[in-house]
Amino acid sequence: MEKLIVRGGNRLIGTVKTSGAKNAVLPIIAASILGETPSHLDEIPKLEDVRTICGVLKYLGVKIDDSKEHELTLDTSRISAYEAPYELVRTMRASFVVLGPLLARKGHARISQPGGCAIGSRPIDLHLKGFEALGAKISQDHGFVDAYAPNGLKGADIYLDFPSVGATENIMMAACLADGTTTLENPAEEPEIVDLANYLNQMGARVRGAGTDIIRIEGVKHMRGGEHTVIPDRIEAGTYMIATAMTHGDVIIENVLVEHQKPLLAKLREAGVLIEEDIDRIHVACPGELKGIHVKTLPYPGFPTDMQAQIMAMMTICNGRSSVMETVFENRFMHVVELNRMGANIVTSGARGALIEGPAHLTGCEVNATDLRAGAAMILAGLVAEGQTIIGNLHHIDRGYEDIVGKLQALGADIQRINVKE
Numbered sequence: 001m002e003k004l005i006v007r008g009g010n011r012l013i014g015t016v017k018t019s020g021a022k023n024a025v026l027p028i029i030a031a032s033i034l035g036e037t038p039s040h041l042d043e044i045p046k047l048e049d050v051r052t053i054c055g056v057l058k059y060l061g062v063k064i065d066d067s068k069e070h071e072l073t074l075d076t077s078r079i080s081a082y083e084a085p086y087e088l089v090r091t092m093r094a095s096f097v098v099l100g101p102l103l104a105r106k107g108h109a110r111i112s113q114p115g116g117c118a119i120g121s122r123p124i125d126l127h128l129k130g131f132e133a134l135g136a137k138i139s140q141d142h143g144f145v146d147a148y149a150p151n152g153l154k155g156a157d158i159y160l161d162f163p164s165v166g167a168t169e170n171i172m173m174a175a176c177l178a179d180g181t182t183t184l185e186n187p188a189e190e191p192e193i194v195d196l197a198n199y200l201n202q203m204g205a206r207v208r209g210a211g212t213d214i215i216r217i218e219g220v221k222h223m224r225g226g227e228h229t230v231i232p233d234r235i236e237a238g239t240y241m242i243a244t245a246m247t248h249g250d251v252i253i254e255n256v257l258v259e260h261q262k263p264l265l266a267k268l269r270e271a272g273v274l275i276e277e278d279i280d281r282i283h284v285a286c287p288g289e290l291k292g293i294h295v296k297t298l299p300y301p302g303f304p305t306d307m308q309a310q311i312m313a314m315m316t317i318c319n320g321r322s323s324v325m326e327t328v329f330e331n332r333f334m335h336v337v338e339l340n341r342m343g344a345n346i347v348t349s350g351a352r353g354a355l356i357e358g359p360a361h362l363t364g365c366e367v368n369a370t371d372l373r374a375g376a377a378m379i380l381a382g383l384v385a386e387g388q389t390i391i392g393n394l395h396h397i398d399r400g401y402e403d404i405v406g407k408l409q410a411l412g413a414d415i416q417r418i419n420v421k422e
């Protein structure tokens with residue numbers, strides 16, 4: 001079994017390049033199913049989750065050429081199946097966004113119900129309500145969701161009770177081939193939604209308003225493959241910004257869209273971090289002390305829930321009191337116990353509120369990643385803890401961070417990946 005060994009105390013200095021966005025590339029790969037000719041995608045991050053969703057598409061009959069690094073060619077001219085099996089969907093619940101494009105293309109889709117995960121039950125009711133509004137017949141049995149629309153889908157007016165990212169993506173993709181126009185009110189406005197809409201329009205879809213509070217999709221009869229370059233991963237970039245702040249380093253993060261970083265940049269500046277913005281790079285330095293801050297996670301453009309564990313790791317060493325209010329997921333404080341074992345001073349009230357007193361003197365110890373972003377938080381704490389921190393359950397981290405060990409080593413971190421006997 002592999003573990004990470006992190007020895008704290010080194011300042012991060014230098015330049016790091018952000019990879020393509022995990023949460024953009026997954027729905028975009030699923031969306032390729034809508035195209036009757038091949039698609040070519042660029043800036044593909046090398047992640048476990050990308051390999052998983054490509055496995056789902058191959059199972060459905062898509063021919064995938066991944067011979068070129070950071071590129072994918074997907075030949076979706078023949079989709080030979082409409083069912084995605086449990087063992088593939090189980091490993092990554094985001095595969096569920098295959099349902100919308102598959103239903104639109106084949107008129108039938110049968111996808112294993114995505115499991116919950118450490119951070120919450122992850123329901124799919126908003127996805128299913130959207131598909132039913134588009135005229136699909138939905139049934140759920142034996143752990144599968146079966147969506148059936150033999151006469152095709154019909155445009156509809158849909159209101160999302162919560163701006164769910166996955167539900168917005170799934171419904172938007174299904175509506176592309178519906179007969180008539182669909183309006184999606186109260187959709188997610190994340191940059192990854194806009195990136196997906198840009199790719200869909202490249203394929204001949206007619207999606208307007210992505211990134212705003214109303215998306216209009218005018219159904220078309222056929223879609224072709226498209227060329228697309230995936231946007232940079234704003235969460236990976238933010239993770240390196242926080243690592244730089246915590247180690248009082250001086251780092252230039254390249255391949256960043258500054259407009260996607262506003263909530264995090266505002267909070268880092270409040271904490272005393274020096275930030276210089278350029279077109280596609282951000283210079284982060286932190287010569288002085290870090291001050292306590294207060295964060296409330298919200299759907300975009302609010303502070304991203306995917307940065308919550310990482311900013312909490314920073315709060316543990318800020319001077320004074322900090323607080324976190326997690327409003328998006330019901331159980332996203334799994335990192336609190338592990339951070340407290342390292343010497344942090346975090347008190348939670350329920351699973352939505354946390355108070356952090358700092359600065360704590362963190363000491364290295366054996367910890368485990370419980371989910372992707374909690375794993376990142378363990379690494380961040382290890383970078384500043386006295387002594388060595390040994391991190392297990394690395395599969396969580398490999399899902400969402402391309403070569404995090406290599407990128408941190410290049411910035412001067414003392415971090416290794418080692419094999420330990422079971």
Ligand code: EPZ
Pocket residue numbers: 022023024026094120121122123124125126127128162163164165166167188305306328329330372373400
């Ligand atoms: C996406 O998950 C991201 N994953 C998550 O990133 C991210 O945390 C989340 O959006 C919020 O930004 C990918 O894009 C692959 P949601 P998703 O549907 O789509 C409730 C990471 O670390 N909800 O916006 O599953 C749900 O319970 C991952 O990269 C319903 O109630 O998130 C949750 O409380 C973690 N019914 C809230 O909405 C539904 O039908 C947000 O979920 C769907 C969701």
